[in-house]
Amino acid sequence: MSTIEISGLHKSFGALEVLRGIDLSVEAGEVVCVIGPSGSGKSTLLRCVNLLEEPTSGTIRVAGTEVTDPDCDIDAVRRGIGMVFQQFNLFGHLTVRENVTIAQRRVLRRSRAEAERVATANLSRVGLLDKAGAYPAQLSGGQQQRVAIARALAMDPQLMLFDEPTSALDPELVGEVLAVMRGLAAEGMTMLVVTHEMAFAREVAHRVVFMDGGVVVEQGPPAEVFGSPREERTRTFLHRVLEPARVSENEIGVQRKE
Amino acid sequence: MSMSPRRRRQVFRVAGYVLFAAVLVAVAAAADWGRLSEAFFRLDVARSMFPDAITVALRNTIVYTLLAFVFGLTLGLVLALMRLSSILPYRWFATAYIELFRGLPALLVLFMVGYGVPLAFPDREIPGGVYGSVTVGLGLTAAAYMAETIRAGIQAVPKGQLEAARTLGMSHPRAMVSIILPQAFRIVIPPLTNEIILLTKDTSLVYVLGVTSTTIELTKFAGDSLNTRVNPTPLVVAGLLYLVITLPLSQLVRGLERRARKER
Numbered sequence: 001m002s003t004i005e006i007s008g009l010h011k012s013f014g015a016l017e018v019l020r021g022i023d024l025s026v027e028a029g030e031v032v033c034v035i036g037p038s039g040s041g042k043s044t045l046l047r048c049v050n051l052l053e054e055p056t057s058g059t060i061r062v063a064g065t066e067v068t069d070p071d072c073d074i075d076a077v078r079r080g081i082g083m084v085f086q087q088f089n090l091f092g093h094l095t096v097r098e099n100v101t102i103a104q105r106r107v108l109r110r111s112r113a114e115a116e117r118v119a120t121a122n123l124s125r126v127g128l129l130d131k132a133g134a135y136p137a138q139l140s141g142g143q144q145q146r147v148a149i150a151r152a153l154a155m156d157p158q159l160m161l162f163d164e165p166t167s168a169l170d171p172e173l174v175g176e177v178l179a180v181m182r183g184l185a186a187e188g189m190t191m192l193v194v195t196h197e198m199a200f201a202r203e204v205a206h207r208v209v210f211m212d213g214g215v216v217v218e219q220g221p222p223a224e225v226f227g228s229p230r231e232e233r234t235r236t237f238l239h240r241v242l243e244p245a246r247v248s249e250n251e252i253g254v255q256r257k258e
Numbered sequence: 259m260s261m262s263p264r265r266r267r268q269v270f271r272v273a274g275y276v277l278f279a280a281v282l283v284a285v286a287a288a289a290d291w292g293r294l295s296e297a298f299f300r301l302d303v304a305r306s307m308f309p310d311a312i313t314v315a316l317r318n319t320i321v322y323t324l325l326a327f328v329f330g331l332t333l334g335l336v337l338a339l340m341r342l343s344s345i346l347p348y349r350w351f352a353t354a355y356i357e358l359f360r361g362l363p364a365l366l367v368l369f370m371v372g373y374g375v376p377l378a379f380p381d382r383e384i385p386g387g388v389y390g391s392v393t394v395g396l397g398l399t400a401a402a403y404m405a406e407t408i409r410a411g412i413q414a415v416p417k418g419q420l421e422a423a424r425t426l427g428m429s430h431p432r433a434m435v436s437i438i439l440p441q442a443f444r445i446v447i448p449p450l451t452n453e454i455i456l457l458t459k460d461t462s463l464v465y466v467l468g469v470t471s472t473t474i475e476l477t478k479f480a481g482d483s484l485n486t487r488v489n490p491t492p493l494v495v496a497g498l499l500y501l502v503i504t505l506p507l508s509q510l511v512r513g514l515e516r517r518a519r520k521e522r
Contacts, residue, residue: 050425078426083422087418102426102437103426103428152425
């Protein structure tokens with residue numbers, strides 16, 4: 001049984017069809033990176049997995065439970081799925097420690113002592129135990145994102161979703177977040193990661209999925225997708241992302257004045 | 259003759275000060291100071307109002323304000339949540355309520371609660387006497403304004419906060435209580451404080467309910483004193499006592515807004 005099984009997934013926002021038939025599965029312990037241009041539907045795909053977006057049609061199973069079933073207890077399924085957002089979304093009125101304990105207490109009904117113990121372990125895990133008493137606004141973006149990861153891990157998820165976790169960060173803060181994610185991958189966490197960090201995808205992912213126009217264009221081991229992409233669209237995308245300084249005026253249709 | 263732009267700005271600025279000072283001096287010279295102080299600043303008249311002005315009138319003004327505020331805040335929160343509910347009739351009701359009570363004069367609502375309802379149901383009584391009638395009569399109107407304020411506060415909390423809470427397995431009501439409302443209330447403290455200031459002044463309408471010597475508030479108290487002493491000094495005293503309540507509150511709002519700006 002795969003951890004995530006997606007079949008025939010369609011999602012429209014009004015007249016705009018963002019996902020046009022996605023079939024994708026993620027095995028337990030696998031790290032899958034989804035890459036592709038803006039507007040290709042990567043984030044929407046990720047947000048359908050825990051039903052932050054309601055699919056228009058298709059089925060999604062997470063650890064055997066069909067989340068698209070109207071009778072599914074989605075709150076129960078979400079407890080097992082950690083999610084990390086581009087904008088961190090830490091709770092601004094709570095300290096770092098409270099951010100990590102509140103769902104443990106209110107959702108998992110853990111005792112205060114137990115929740116504190118788990119929070120301490122996970123804040124140490126992301127190297128921020130010394131910031132436990134701080135408020136999110138007092139932290140850098142990279143630190144906030146590491147707290148967000150600790151907050152998700154505190155629920156003991158069997159799967160982690162990352163929605164462009166480093167896209168809102170200053171360049172020098174990207175590394176600290178990727179380091180934590182790499183550590184998680186090495187520990188065998190199942191991860192579905194939407195990212196623009198090609199180096200991370202190449203080094204850490206077991207499989208890379210390239211999406212464009214609401215469909216999966218191609219997927220495979222990073223060495224294949226990056227080394228010898230089969231599809232023209234993949235080649236164009238990788239060229240522009242990996243060698244942005246070498247994009248020529250010709251290919252973008254610049255017309256010079258006489 | 260040509261002036262540099264800088265020079266011209268200086269001239270205009272100095273002219274502004276001079277003009278203002280001139281008007282001030284002219285008014286002060288024209289005023290009949292003897293008559294003014296005889297009318298508005300009679301110390302013996304002012305002294306005769308105390309201690310009742312504080313122990314009864316000011317106290318009741320504050321009590322009426324707080325009662326109406328708590329009632330209005332509670333009802334306003336319920337209305338705000340109804341307004342944002344996914345249940346259509348709730349939204350209809352809240353919208354209709356808000357539009358209705360924002361469109362009616364507070365005095366009319368007070369009359370309705372104080373006289374209209376007792377006439378319709380002579381065998382029933384709003385508990386608490388005048389205090390009960392004031393709570394409901396002013397609170398109903400205040401609730402409409404506060405509902406809109408609270409709704410705006412809830413909507414000002416970034417959408418990601420709710421998503422993060424739901425992602426952690428919280429139900430929608432749980433996420434509202436633990437995550438959204440605490441942040442929304444932080445956002446609406448300044449406008450809600452303004453609402454208290456407005457309510458403080460609206461308590462001056464309470465006299466229409468026929469208050470007694472124990473339930474009297476500042477405006478009626480000053481009006482009575484004006485009648486007995488045939489001198490307007492009591493109005494000045496009452497005005498100063500209102501400012502004792504409202505000035506610290508508006509200072510508080512300013513401070514809170516300054517702090518909120520810094521945190522952004």
